[in-house]
Amino acid sequence: MSEQQTAKFLPFQAINEFMLAEYRLHVLRTALEAGDKISPSTAARLNGSIKRHVQIPGFRNSLKAPPGLKLRHITKPFENRSDLAAAVLSAWAEVEAGLQQKVFDLLAARGWELLPLDADRTRLPGFFTRWPADENYDTIFAALQEAYPSDELSKDDISLMTVWLSMRLPLESTASEAPLPADSQTS
Numbered sequence: 001m002s003e004q005q006t007a008k009f010l011p012f013q014a015i016n017e018f019m020l021a022e023y024r025l026h027v028l029r030t031a032l033e034a035g036d037k038i039s040p041s042t043a044a045r046l047n048g049s050i051k052r053h054v055q056i057p058g059f060r061n062s063l064k065a066p067p068g069l070k071l072r073h074i075t076k077p078f079e080n081r082s083d084l085a086a087a088v089l090s091a092w093a094e095v096e097a098g099l100q101q102k103v104f105d106l107l108a109a110r111g112w113e114l115l116p117l118d119a120d121r122t123r124l125p126g127f128f129t130r131w132p133a134d135e136n137y138d139t140i141f142a143a144l145q146e147a148y149p150s151d152e153l154s155k156d157d158i159s160l161m162t163v164w165l166s167m168r169l170p171l172e173s174t175a176s177e178a179p180l181p182a183d184s185q186t187s
Helices: 012-018 021-032 040-053 067-080 082-095 097-109 137-147 155-166
Strands: 127-132 168-174
Touching: 012 067, 012 082, 012 127, 012 155, 012 168, 021 067, 021 082, 021 155, 040 067, 040 082, 067 082, 082 097, 082 155, 097 137, 097 155, 137 155, 155 168
Parallel strands: 127 168
Antiparallel strands: none
16 A cells, blocks of 8 residues: 555544534533444443543543543543544434434535444544544535525534544545445444
């Protein structure tokens, strides 16, 4: 593989640079309150990451803490721990299954290289840094609004879902999308 073909990754917690603090809390709350809306494997990954990385005074097991306390103490580890960030984003995306399907279909129709919808994205080392030059959050949001005019869509949710499904942060623009490396296409 030549030097130009190697993929650059940013760890999952890099998403924090693209999120407003109040939206971050919304995503964290959604993941923490997911309950039976997420698969057992996603719940186990999220709970394991919380247990490992979230320290709550007065609780040996942070999973036993009340939801409000968990929310208050998960923010810093979410900003610093890649596996916790990936587990939270995975849980959030499963809760938002309807939006997930819409964004996936739109990106696929626009020619984005995507992992299958049911792929375990948490197994990747992070986000790719290359982003199609002719795409941005506004164009994707506008296309979804056009495709689903009766839906109440959140630009923040659509932007985050685009990042999660494409596994790309908009750092480097590229004229044509580079395919995913063969070893990262497994789920």
